[in-house]
Amino acid sequence: MSDSLLRHPAFMRFWFARLAGTAANQMLMVAIGWQMYDLTASAWDLGLVGLMQFLPSLALVLVAGHALDRYHRARILAACMALQAIVALLLMLGAWHGFASRTLLLGLSVAIGAAKAFQLPAQQSITPLLVPAAVLPRALAFSSAGMQAAIIAGPAIGGFVYVAGATAVYASCAALFVLAGALVLALRYEHEPAAVQRATLETLLAGVRFVWQRRVVLGAISLDLFAVLLGGATALLPMFAKDILHTGPWGLGLLRAAPAVGALGTALLLARWPIRRRAGTVLLAAVGVYGAATLGFALSTWLALSIVMLAVSGAADMISVVIRQSLVQLETPEAMRGRVSAVNSVFIGASNQLGEFESGLTAALLGPVGSVLLGGIGSMAIAALWVRLFPALARRDRLVEHTP
Numbered sequence: 001m002s003d004s005l006l007r008h009p010a011f012m013r014f015w016f017a018r019l020a021g022t023a024a025n026q027m028l029m030v031a032i033g034w035q036m037y038d039l040t041a042s043a044w045d046l047g048l049v050g051l052m053q054f055l056p057s058l059a060l061v062l063v064a065g066h067a068l069d070r071y072h073r074a075r076i077l078a079a080c081m082a083l084q085a086i087v088a089l090l091l092m093l094g095a096w097h098g099f100a101s102r103t104l105l106l107g108l109s110v111a112i113g114a115a116k117a118f119q120l121p122a123q124q125s126i127t128p129l130l131v132p133a134a135v136l137p138r139a140l141a142f143s144s145a146g147m148q149a150a151i152i153a154g155p156a157i158g159g160f161v162y163v164a165g166a167t168a169v170y171a172s173c174a175a176l177f178v179l180a181g182a183l184v185l186a187l188r189y190e191h192e193p194a195a196v197q198r199a200t201l202e203t204l205l206a207g208v209r210f211v212w213q214r215r216v217v218l219g220a221i222s223l224d225l226f227a228v229l230l231g232g233a234t235a236l237l238p239m240f241a242k243d244i245l246h247t248g249p250w251g252l253g254l255l256r257a258a259p260a261v262g263a264l265g266t267a268l269l270l271a272r273w274p275i276r277r278r279a280g281t282v283l284l285a286a287v288g289v290y291g292a293a294t295l296g297f298a299l300s301t302w303l304a305l306s307i308v309m310l311a312v313s314g315a316a317d318m319i320s321v322v323i324r325q326s327l328v329q330l331e332t333p334e335a336m337r338g339r340v341s342a343v344n345s346v347f348i349g350a351s352n353q354l355g356e357f358e359s360g361l362t363a364a365l366l367g368p369v370g371s372v373l374l375g376g377i378g379s380m381a382i383a384a385l386w387v388r389l390f391p392a393l394a395r396r397d398r399l400v401e402h403t404p
Contacts, residue, residue, distance in 0.1 A: 032091070
């Protein structure tokens with residue numbers, strides 16, 4: 001890894017920027033959730049915080065994609081970090097002077113969602129500008145390792161700092177967002193993005209049309225939507241911890257951390273030994289293993305086994321994520337990457353948000369075990385079905401077949 005990625009200082013600077021930004025995002029979510037529950041004691045309001053962040057990403061997907069293909073992506077990403085720093089400062093002042101309210105938290109959650117609508121596809125579409133195509137799968141795996149580390153550490157750091165009060169957490173978030181923005185502004189592309197036409201309905205919809213016409217890209221993006229939509233067990237972990245595994249908050253913490261730990265370890269391995277052959281087969285097999293591990297978790301009544309199953313599911317999901325992201329970026333021409341990445345981000349967001357809703361709905365009908373069993377079986381069925389629906393994806397050998 002050090003022989004290749006460290007020779008690309010712009011990528012490493014970007015990696016540290018994403019690490020700081022993701023950690024700040026995670027800390028911000030912990031603080032907003034905790035403060036909202038302190039104010040309202042309502043699970044509904046906690047759900048609204050997530051919904052208020054998802055809706056702007058859905059509303060702005062076409063605009064965000066076009067902007068990223070037309071304007072300087074690093075500057076757009078820096079503006080997203082600046083907006084979130086302002087949000088963190090407003091929340092800090094609200095906590096300090098006592099004017100924080102449910103309305104303020106929900107309103108600023110919309111602002112965070114609007115920033116993420118541009119931030120997530122920007123992060124995806126900048127990476128291919130910083131490394132050669134042959135190194136991109138390794139760079140994406142290393143980026144995923146950093147993101148998983150931030151996802152693990154961010155909430156823990158946020159919870160620890162929250163002991164000193166919400167003001168301290170929001171101040172820390174603002175500082176991290178400023179650091180991330182400064183690192184992004186210092187980026188110098190090895191290749192400048194191509195200019196695109198003025199915004200019209202045709203250019204705005206070009207990303208959607210491209211995804212629909214490219215079967216490999218459509219198969220890769222939709223695989224994430226349906227597999228995660230069906231297979232996610234995260235929303236039901238509190239029920240499993242309390243009612244099935246009979247453990248307390250410490251056990252729930254281990255269950256929540258297990259998928260991220262499995263994903264982090266796998267990402268580090270893929271950064272060192274990237275997948276070079278039979279990419280399509282490995283991708284679909286990973287989704288199948290993800291479903292089988294979800295099935296094993298649903299049937300387990302032993303905490304240690306449940307943790308192992310969740311870690312395996314996280315590891316399998318990371319293999320799938322790295323291959324899918326590599327395929328999407330490598331199959332997409334540079335002039336289209338912003339718009340295609342925006343479509344991809346909405347698919348990812350929808351799978352996570354709708355997956356939690358699906359888990360809650362089926363759990364209400366079938367119970368938590370039945371819900372997760374159905375999800376695991378569904379994920380394995382999706383992997384088998386995608387072999388038939390997207391044969392070009394299943395037969396894909398090398399990730400890097402050509403440079404668009």
